[in-house]
Amino acid sequence: MTISSGRSRIRSTVIAVTVSALAVVGAAAVISTSTTAGAAVAGVEDEGADCAVNVPSSTTSNAKLPDPFKRIDGTRISTRSDWRCRREEIKKLAERFVYGTKPAKPASVTGTVSSTNITVNVSDQGRSASFSASVSLPGGTGPFPAVFVVGGLGADTATIRAAGVAVINYDPLAVGKEGTGRTNKQGAFYSIYGATSGTGILAAWAWGVSRIIDVIEQSGGSIIKADGLGVTGCSRYGKGAFAIGAFDQRIALTMPIESGSGGVPAMRSIATESGAQPLSSAYSEQPWLGDAFSSFTGNPNALPIDQHSLVAMVAPRGLLIMENPSIAWLGAKSGSVSALAGAEVYKALGVGDAITYWSAVSDGNHCAVRSEWRDPLQKFLKRFLLKTGNDAGVFRIASNAQGSLSQWVDWTTPTLSGSTSGPATSNPPTSSAPTSSVPTSSVPTSSLPTSSVPTSSGPTGSTGACSATYRTVNSWQGGFQGEVTVKAGSAAINGWTVRWTLASGQTIAQLWSGTLTTSGSAVTVKNATWNGSLGASATTTFGFIGNGTASTPTLTCTSP
Incomplete structure (x- = not known):
């Protein structure tokens, strides 16, 4: 997805995501519950892999965002421990209908980790492939937490390294190449699983990062800490970062930026948002999404999940969503809908402050380094990767790109029994929303061409x-x-x-x-x-x- 640069006149708004749930969406408040330093990071890629999931062969139409708390069999989860297998259901539904299958760890994954490079060698089903990623360490003495920067485009790497966090430059195109047909997919993933695989390249990119994490774990953690990993990307690489964080529970902090259709924004909402990139365009521009998604490009209501479910898959880990309200093509309004709905799962799990959504920005240029994002970035790096902070997340939604959660949700957020990674607290963060208008220039709002x-x-x-x-x-x-x-x-x-x-x-x-x-x-x-x-x-x-x-x-x- 590619879009224009530009600016608009916006006013920031802090949107409420309260413990009492959906009735008060839109009030001026902040998310609050747990303020523990960090959130639970699974020691495995997919902790629900042992859960039995029967994916339905057909779906029913639902104009509302599907209830993330409702199991495939129609019952609702009642405890926080139930979330493990409910998350696995969402994962399997996302693979079947949206992304394509992300295979589990292959038979053999080997490689090396140095202060400048990570190599990966994969063998499975009689096939093999190799790829690598460069490493840029911060000053000081390691081992260091690290952030994967997808395609070299994501959150401000100067801020990341200044915080004492390493940068892993991940080339996704070596794993899943763009510009190929759906029957001739290329890259390391497809060298293993075949050029006609129905898996889209976003899931392939996620698979590639998982294999790098495998190698980091095997290295013993003398250079890079396996329990302090984050991921970021912007535009199409933001779509990739979102998928990477959703599908691998070893990622402690996920930071997608301006991800647009096929990324964070709710697909049902995208279909109604003026100027947003149509789902059919996102599907055809590149083989980002799985082949099976072709059935839903004109009918997202038939999907058994939506992207708010992927937001929920990241819970209870850290999630910092950054969006640009100045470019209609990006669907930031639908992004706020998805984030607000997914945040209900965070709250139910007792970690409602582990998610930040920020679209109140003055610079409308695509994938710009923005001063407004520096503070939440620093705070979440400290909390989830360095594990030295406990700052709570906030929602700062630009008023010109503010979705209405009540329009899209007909379910309520349950009170789940049991415990999670830390004690709940009612203490909200103390930062307040800016109230002054940000003067900017106008931006085109018409749809932009997307074909190569x-x-x-x-x-x-x-x-x-x-x-x-x-x-x-x-x-x-x-x-x-x-x-x-x-x-x-x-x-x-x-x-x-x-x-x-x-x-x-x-x-x-x-x-x-x-x-x-x-x-x-x-x-x-x-x-x-x-x-x-x-x-x-x-x-x-x-x-x-x-x-x-x-x-x-x-x-x-x-x-x-």
């Missing part, structure tokens, strides 16, 4: 070592997203550099999966630490958000 638009290939570097091909992934008034595919020649390369000249009026706002330098209109992009080594004829990609009008540049590619 191939353009011409760039020339091969003078040595013949590599070539670079450009395409415009998406464009809108005043901006565009470009993608460059780098391909090694007939011999392997170790490092690459792509150069081109910007057209008049163009600038590059953000770039991922590469290292950018500019001098006037001259652009130079060198490989990131994890995608510079390519075998003969192998490819990698980097992408960027540009300001101005899209055009087809002449590219050159060279390798040392």
